[in-house]
Amino acid sequence: MRYAETGYQLExxxxxxxxxxxxxxxxxxxxxxxxxxxxxxxxxxxVPPETDPFSxxxxxxxxxxxxxxxxAVGANRTIVTTYSPQTLLMGYSMMGGFFAPELKxxxxxxxxxxxxxxxxxxxxxxxxxxxxxxxxxxxxxGAVETAALIxxxxxxxxxxxxxxxxxxxNRVYMASIEHGRSSAxxxxxxxxxxxxxxxxxxxxxxxxxxxxxxxEYMQLCNDVLQYIKVRAPNLIPxxxxxxxxxGSPQEMVHYDEKWHTENFMWGNARTRRKDFxxxxxxxxxxxxxERVRTRLxxxxxxxxxxxxxxxxxxxxxxxxxxxxxxxxxxxxxxxLEFGFRIAQRATEYGVDGFSTPQxxxxxxxxxxxxxxxxxxxxGMPSDNEGRFYWLLDRIxxxxxxxxxxxxxxxxxxxQIGKGAEAYAHNNIKKHEQLPxxxxxxxxxxxxxxxxxxxxxxxxxxxxxxxxxxxTMELKEAFVKDWVxxxxxxxxxxxxxxxxxxxxxxxxxxxxxxxxxxVDWQEKMHHIDDALGLCAGLSSFPLKPPYHIHNLxxxxxxxxxxxxxxxxxxxxxxxNRNLVxxxxxRRGLRRADEKPPEDHWKKRFPELEExxxxxxxKFKGWDLQGIPTKETLQELDLAYVAxxxxxxxxxxxxxx
Amino acid sequence: xxxxxxxxxxxxxxxxxCNGCRACEVICSAFHATPKxxxxxxxxxxxxxxHDPLRDIYLPVYAGEYTAAECMGRDKYVIDGKEYSxxxxxxxxxxxxxxxxxxxSGLPLKCDMCEDDPAQEKPLCVQWCLNDALVYEETEVEExxxxxxxxxxxxxxxxxxxxxxxxxxxxxxxxxMTKKS
Numbered sequence: 001m002r003y004a005e006t007g008y009q010l011e012x013x014x015x016x017x018x019x020x021x022x023x024x025x026x027x028x029x030x031x032x033x034x035x036x037x038x039x040x041x042x043x044x045x046x047v048p049p050e051t052d053p054f055s056x057x058x059x060x061x062x063x064x065x066x067x068x069x070x071x072a073v074g075a076n077r078t079i080v081t082t083y084s085p086q087t088l089l090m091g092y093s094m095m096g097g098f099f100a101p102e103l104k105x106x107x108x109x110x111x112x113x114x115x116x117x118x119x120x121x122x123x124x125x126x127x128x129x130x131x132x133x134x135x136x137x138x139x140x141x142g143a144v145e146t147a148a149l150i151x152x153x154x155x156x157x158x159x160x161x162x163x164x165x166x167x168x169x170n171r172v173y174m175a176s177i178e179h180g181r182s183s184a185x186x187x188x189x190x191x192x193x194x195x196x197x198x199x200x201x202x203x204x205x206x207x208x209x210x211x212x213x214x215x216e217y218m219q220l221c222n223d224v225l226q227y228i229k230v231r232a233p234n235l236i237p238x239x240x241x242x243x244x245x246x247g248s249p250q251e252m253v254h255y256d257e258k259w260h261t262e263n264f265m266w267g268n269a270r271t272r273r274k275d276f277x278x279x280x281x282x283x284x285x286x287x288x289x290e291r292v293r294t295r296l297x298x299x300x301x302x303x304x305x306x307x308x309x310x311x312x313x314x315x316x317x318x319x320x321x322x323x324x325x326x327x328x329x330x331x332x333x334x335x336l337e338f339g340f341r342i343a344q345r346a347t348e349y350g351v352d353g354f355s356t357p358q359x360x361x362x363x364x365x366x367x368x369x370x371x372x373x374x375x376x377x378x379g380m381p382s383d384n385e386g387r388f389y390w391l392l393d394r395i396x397x398x399x400x401x402x403x404x405x406x407x408x409x410x411x412x413x414x415q416i417g418k419g420a421e422a423y424a425h426n427n428i429k430k431h432e433q434l435p436x437x438x439x440x441x442x443x444x445x446x447x448x449x450x451x452x453x454x455x456x457x458x459x460x461x462x463x464x465x466x467x468x469x470x471t472m473e474l475k476e477a478f479v480k481d482w483v484x485x486x487x488x489x490x491x492x493x494x495x496x497x498x499x500x501x502x503x504x505x506x507x508x509x510x511x512x513x514x515x516x517x518v519d520w521q522e523k524m525h526h527i528d529d530a531l532g533l534c535a536g537l538s539s540f541p542l543k544p545p546y547h548i549h550n551l552x553x554x555x556x557x558x559x560x561x562x563x564x565x566x567x568x569x570x571x572x573x574x575n576r577n578l579v580x581x582x583x584x585r586r587g588l589r590r591a592d593e594k595p596p597e598d599h600w601k602k603r604f605p606e607l608e609e610x611x612x613x614x615x616x617k618f619k620g621w622d623l624q625g626i627p628t629k630e631t632l633q634e635l636d637l638a639y640v641a642x643x644x645x646x647x648x649x650x651x652x653x654x655x
Numbered sequence: 656x657x658x659x660x661x662x663x664x665x666x667x668x669x670x671x672x673c674n675g676c677r678a679c680e681v682i683c684s685a686f687h688a689t690p691k692x693x694x695x696x697x698x699x700x701x702x703x704x705x706h707d708p709l710r711d712i713y714l715p716v717y718a719g720e721y722t723a724a725e726c727m728g729r730d731k732y733v734i735d736g737k738e739y740s741x742x743x744x745x746x747x748x749x750x751x752x753x754x755x756x757x758x759x760s761g762l763p764l765k766c767d768m769c770e771d772d773p774a775q776e777k778p779l780c781v782q783w784c785l786n787d788a789l790v791y792e793e794t795e796v797e798e799x800x801x802x803x804x805x806x807x808x809x810x811x812x813x814x815x816x817x818x819x820x821x822x823x824x825x826x827x828x829x830x831x832m833t834k835k836s
Contacts, residue, residue, distance in 0.1 A: 069695075070695065071681050071682060071685050071692075071695050073678070098677075101697075105696060105697070105698065144709070148709065157707070180708060181708070205698075206696065206698035206758035207696060207698075207758070208688070208694035208695070208696040208699075209694060209695060209696065210693060210694045211692060211693055211694060211695075214685075214688075214690060214691060214692035214693040215691070215692060217692065218685065218692040225783065225785070228785065229785055232785075294711045295671075295674075295711055295713070296674060297674050297675050297708065298674040298675060298676035299676065300676060300677060301676055301677060301678045301681045302676050302678070303674070303676060303678065303784075303785035303786055305674050305786070309708055309709070309711055311711070316709075317709045317710075317711075318709075319708060
C-alpha cells in the first residue's frame with residue numbers, strides 16, 4: 001500500500017484523446033517527495049530543452065503535493081508545471097483551494113497533459129472514470145462561469161474545477177488558471193492550457209488517503225493546529241499588519257493600506273505617493289471593502305481566511321485573495337472600488353493580477369510618450385478607468401495593440417521598439433514584478449530577486465525578518481521563542497542587525513550570512529512546494545507552524561519513510577539543482593540574474609558581485625550559476641551532469 | 656413513570672462564521688477510520704459543509720437517521736435572500752442523494768458525537784473548527800423515563816440493506832456466507 005500518495009498518475013494525450021492510468025515509481029518519492037520535485041524530474045526526463053512552450057511535446061503537469069489530502073492543515077496546493085511562454089524557462093505556478101485534495105481522493109497524484117486537442121475540450125475525472133469531453137459550448141466563457149456551467153452539466157456540485165478564461169484560450173502570456181478562490185497565475189501557464197485546447201479540468205473523488213503511522217501523524221497535526229490558535233492572534237510587533245500574523249498577506253481582512261499605497265509604486269511601477277493615505281481615503285476604502293466583501297473564506301482544511309467572496313451589485317460574484325486587491329487600483333491611480341470592479345472581469349478572463357495591470361499601465365505610458373499613437377489606440381475611451389477596461393478587453397482577445405501587449409512588457413517592448421524597452425523596467429527574467437522601488441540595497445533581497453526561479457519574490461522570501469527590529473528588546477523578544485530557526489546563528493544575525501551604523505544594510509548581514517539566510521528561506525518554499533503545503537502556514541510568514549524541525553516528522557509519519565533534517569535538506573538540494581539544471585539547459589546564466597535596474601536607488605556593484613559569487617559557491621554552482629559536476633553527483637544527479645557535459649554546458653575543465 | 660435527568664449534547668452552528676474549509680469533514684473521517692486516523696476521506700464524513708460560494712451558502716450539516724424513503728416534496732427556504740433546498744438542512748441518509756453514505760458500500764453514516772472509543776471531550780469537528788462556526792454545548796433536560804433502544808451500526812447497516820435488496824435476499828446471502836465460513 002502507498003501512504004500519503006496514491007501511487008498513480010493520469011497521462012492524457014490530447015492529440016490522440018488517449019487516457020492512461022499509470023503506476024508511479026515509489027523510488028521517485030524517496031528522491032523528490034512529490035509536487036514540484038517530481039514535476040521537475042518529469043520535465044527534465046521527458047521534455048527536451050529545445051522544446052517550444054507551444055509545442056505539442058511540451059507537458060502541462062498538474063500535481064498534488066505529497067501531503068495533500070492528508071489531515072495536515074493547509075496541505076492543499078496544486079503545483080502546475082510546464083515551460084513558460086513568457087520567460088521560456090520552467091514555469092511552476094501553484095494554487096490553493098480544493099483541487100489537489102479532490103484529485104488525491106479520486107486516486108491520482110498528478111495529471112500529465114501532452115499533445116494538443118483539435119477542439120476545445122475539458123477533462124472530467126470521477127474516481128476511476130475519466131473522460132475527455134467536448135467544451136465547444138464553453139468557448140469564450142469566463143473562468144468562474146465555466147466552472148459553474150461544468151458542475152451544472154455534470155450534476156456534480158462537489159466537483160472541483162480548474163479552468164481558463166478567454167486569456168488562456170487566446171494564449172495571452174499573462175493567462176492564469178483559475179480555481180474558485182485560488183489561481184495559478186504567474187508565468188502564463190493558462191496560455192499553455194489554452195494552447196493544448198484544454199478549457200478545464202473537473203474532478204470528483206471519494207476514495208481514502210492512507211497514513212502510515214496514524215496516531216503519530218494525528219498528534220503532529222493537532223500540535224500544528226494548537227500552535228496556529230496561539231500564534232495567529234499574537235502579532236509580531238513592528239511588522240506591517242498584513243504580515244504580522246499567519247497566512248498569506250491578509251489583504252481581505254485588513255483595511256489599513258498605508259504601507260502598500262505609500263511604499264509600492266503606482267502606474268507602471270512608476271510613482272511613489274508618500275502622503276497618499278489619510279483619514280478620508282481610509283474611510284472611503286473601508287466602506288468599499290466592507291460593502292463588497294460578503295464573506296472571508298479559506299482553502300481546504302485551513303483555518304486562515306486569506307480569501308473573500310466579492311459581490312458587487314450588477315456584476316457577477318467572484319472570489320479574491322491577496323494583493324490583486326490593489327494592483328489594478330494602483331496601476332490606474334484609481335480607488336478601491338475600481339480595483340474590485342475590474343478584478344471581477346479580469347478573473348473571468350483569467351489573467352495574472354500582478355502582471356496584467358502593469359502591462360496596461362505600460363501601454364498607457366507608451367501612449368503618453370508618443371511611442372504608441374492614436375492609430376494604435378483607435379477606439380480607446382478618454383476616461384482613465386475606461387481605458388483600463390478597454391485595454392483589458394483588447395489584450396485577452398489579442399485585438400490590435402492588445403495582441404502586442406498580450407505578450408507582456410518585455411516582448412511587447414521588443415516588438416514596439418522606438419525606445420519602448422526603457423518602459424519595460426520592472427522585470428526579472430522577462431517577467432513583471434511587484435511594483436516596489438526602494439532606497440538602500442538589501443543584500444538578502446538582492447540575492448532572492450536575482451536567483452529565485454519562480455519569478456516572484458513572495459515565493460522565496462519569508463521566515464527571516466525583512467528588516468532589522470528597532471530596539472534590542474524587540475530583537476530579544478523575537479529570538480526568544482524562535483523555534484523555527486535552523487540553528488542559533490540565525491538568532492545572532494537578528495540580534496546584531498541594526499538599522500544604521502556598521503551592522504546595517506547593505507554590508508550587514510555579511511555575504512556568508514546572506515547566503516545562509518536566502519538558502520534557508522528558499523529551502524522552506526521548496527519543501528512546501530513538494531509537499532503541497534501552503535506557504536502561508538510555512539515558508540512565508542515569520543514563526544510559522546511548519547518548519548524544518550517538524551516537517552521531517554510529518555513526512556515520516558505520513559509515508560513511513562525515514563526522514564530527518566539532513567535527509568530533507570538533501571532532497572531540497574536535489575530538487576533545487578534539478579530546477580536550476582532545467583533552466584540552465586534552456587539558457588539561464590548569470591547575466592539573467594539581476595533585479596530590475598531601478599529596484600533600489602543605492603546600488604553597490606562590487607558588493608553585488610561578491611554576493612552572487614558567494615551564493616553560487618554556497619550552492620555548489622560555478623560563476624555562471626551552473627551546478628558543478630560534483631554538486632550534481634553528490635545529489636544522485638549524475639545523469640544530469642552527464643547531460644550538461646554532453647551539451648558542453650558543464651565544460652570538461654569545470655569538473 | 657419517573658422523571659430522569661438527561662444530558663443533551665448540542666452543537667451550535669453559526670453559518671456566518673463558517674469559512675468553508677471543511678476541516679470538520681477531514682477530522683471526522685479520520686477519527687472514524689479503522690484503525691483510527693489510518694485514512695481520511697471527506698466522502699465518509701458524518702458532517703458535510705453544503706457550500707456554494709458564489710451564492711454565499713456555507714452550511715455544515717450532521718448525519719442523522721437513516722431513512723428508506725425520500726420525501727414527497729422538496730420545499731425551498733429563502734433566508735436572508737438566499738435560497739436553500741429543504742434537503743440542505745436534512746440530516747437523513749436517504750435514497751435521494753449520496754450524502755451521508757459510505758461511498759463504496761452505500762451504507763448509511765450517522766454522527767455519534769465522537770462517543771466512539773475513546774470518547775472525546777468534545778466532538779472533533781468542534782475542536783478542529785478554529786473559526787467557532789461549530790461550538791459545543793451541553794444542556795440538561797428532565798424527561799420521562801423511557802426505554803431507549805440504541806441501534807447498533809450493524810443493525811442500521813442491515814436495515815438499509817434490507818430496504819435495498821429485500822429481507823429474503825439478505826437472509827439468503829447471510830446463510831450462504833455462513834456456510835462458506
